[in-house]
Amino acid sequence: MxxxxxxxxxxxxxxxxxxxxxxxxxxxxxxxxxxxxxxxxxxxxxxxxxxxxxxxxxxxxxxxxxxxxxxxxSFGEVIRLIDGHLAPIPCASKYSFKPCEDCIDPDTCSVRWLMVQVRDATAGVLDKRTxxxxxxxxxxxxxxxxxxxx
Structure with missing residues (x-):
């Protein structure tokens, strides 16, 4: 958010x-x-x-x-400077990855898999809009x- x-x-x-x-x-x-x-x-x-x-x-x-x-x-640049990242959850962050405490394996986590897609779609819009x-x-x-x- x-x-x-x-x-x-x-x-x-x-x-x-x-x-x-x-x-x-x-x-x-x-x-x-x-x-x-x-x-x-x-x-x-x-x-x-x-x-x-x-x-x-x-x-x-x-x-x-x-x-x-x-x-x-770009909007993405500003938001990253102020809020730190665009990912909805820390384990989906490209630049400040942090695994969830209760996660057994981030590489196979289906929630992370989806949130990475959300991050990429969000970044795709915010990085193109100035x-x-x-x-x-x-x-x-x-x-x-x-x-x-x-």
Whole structure:
């Protein structure tokens, strides 16, 4: 299941994708527009900056912007950075495999077999969809326009 932290990260990133590449956006503006608690958002944005998804500038004319083009940032990448993995159970994780305590043999476990398929299908969608795709969807469905001003 997608954590609230990952949902907030995605919403903030999509908002930043709406802005021109060189425009910096204040945390307060993101928090207000996306209805995200500011302190929680601050921690999320710092984490995304450390992971190379955001550029930040401090000071009077500071703020945040995407560090890479929106079409190069996938939902899968963001979710993995925030939540750690896409697998529904730890034994199905590609990068952080951990066998279940009650499992006799993960290689023959039918539950794991199915959950690996779920993981692969989920990754197949999330790794192909980018912030640019979400922005196009937002605009096509009458979501907030790219020129939205706070």
């Amino acid at each position: 997608l954590s609230q932290k990952a949902k907030y990260a995605l919403r903030a990133l999509i908002m930043l994708a709406e802005r021109p590449d060189d425009e910096l956006v204040l945390i307060a503006d993101i928090a207000e527009r996306e209805n995200i608690p500011r302190k929680f958002l601050e921690a999320i944005l710092v984490e995304l900056r450390k992971q190379g998804l955001l550029f930040a500038k401090r000071g009077k004319s500071g703020g945040y912007r995407l560090a890479r083009p929106a079409n190069e940032i 912030l640019a795709d979400a922005l196009r969807h937002r605009q096509a469905t009458g979501g907030l326009a790219a020129n939205f001003d706070i």
